[in-house]
Amino acid sequence: xxxxxxxxLAAVPATSLAAxxxxxxxxxxxxxxxxxxxxxxxxxxxxxxxxxxxxAVWYDTRPKTTDNGTTxxxxxxxxWRKSGRELTMPADGVSGATRPPGIHNVVFANGKGIQPGSYxxxxxxxxxxxxRELIRIPFEWPAxxxxxxxxxxxxxxxTLTVKP
Numbered sequence: 223x224x225x226x227x228x229x230x231l232a233a234v235p236a237t238s239l240a241a242x243x244x245x246x247x248x249x250x251x252x253x254x255x256x257x258x259x260x261x262x263x264x265x266x267x268x269x270x271x272x273x274x275x276x277x278a279v280w281y282d283t284r285p286k287t288t289d290n291g292t293t294x295x296x297x298x299x300x301x302w303r304k305s306g307r308e309l310t311m312p313a314d315g316v317s318g319a320t321r322p323p324g325i326h327n328v329v330f331a332n333g334k335g336i337q338p339g340s341y342x343x344x345x346x347x348x349x350x351x352x353x354r355e356l357i358r359i360p361f362e363w364p365a366x367x368x369x370x371x372x373x374x375x376x377x378x379x380x381t382l383t384v385k386p
Contacts, residue, residue, distance in 0.1 A: 241364040242385045243330040248378030251323035259320035260349040260376055263301035267342040273304040276316050277330050283319045297348045300356055336363055347376040
C-alpha cells in the first residue's frame with residue numbers, strides 16, 4: 223500500500239501538491255430515544271464514480287469488543303464496496319473515532335495525492351437505529367473554490383474548500 227501511495231505521489235506534478243482540501247461537516251443533533259453516533263466515511267471518486275482516495279473514516283474505536291468496532295463498517299455500504307473491505311483498520315491517517323453532533327473541520331494536506339482533474343467528494347453516514355445518507359459534491363483539483371451542500375437527515379451542512 224505504501225509503495226502504491228509513493229508511486230502516486232511521484233506521478234503528481236509538484237504544482238498540485240501545494241494544495242489542501244478543507245472539509246466542514248455538520249452532524250446534526252437528532253432527538254430520538256436511542257441515539258448512537260454515526261459512522262462516517264469520506265472519500266474521493268473520479269467522475270465515473272471509481273475510487274480515487276480515502277480521506278477519513280469515523281467509527282467506534284473503543285476497545286470494548288474483539289473486533290474494535292470494525293464489524294459495522296460494512297454498513298457504510300458504498301464506501302465498503304469501493305475501498306473499505308480492502309483496508310486494515312485502524313488505517314493510519316484515515317481512521318478515527320466517531321464524532322458527536324456539531325460542526326467538525328478536517329484538513330487533508332496535499333489533496334491525498336490526487337492528480338489534476340474533475341472529482342467527486344463523497345460523504346456517507348450511517349447510524350445504528352437510525353438512517354443512512356450519501357452525498358456527492360463535484361469539484362476540480364487543483365482550484366481555488368468552495369462548494370457547499372446540505373444533507374437531509376444524518377448529515378447537515380457540508381462545505382468543501384480547495385485551497386491552492
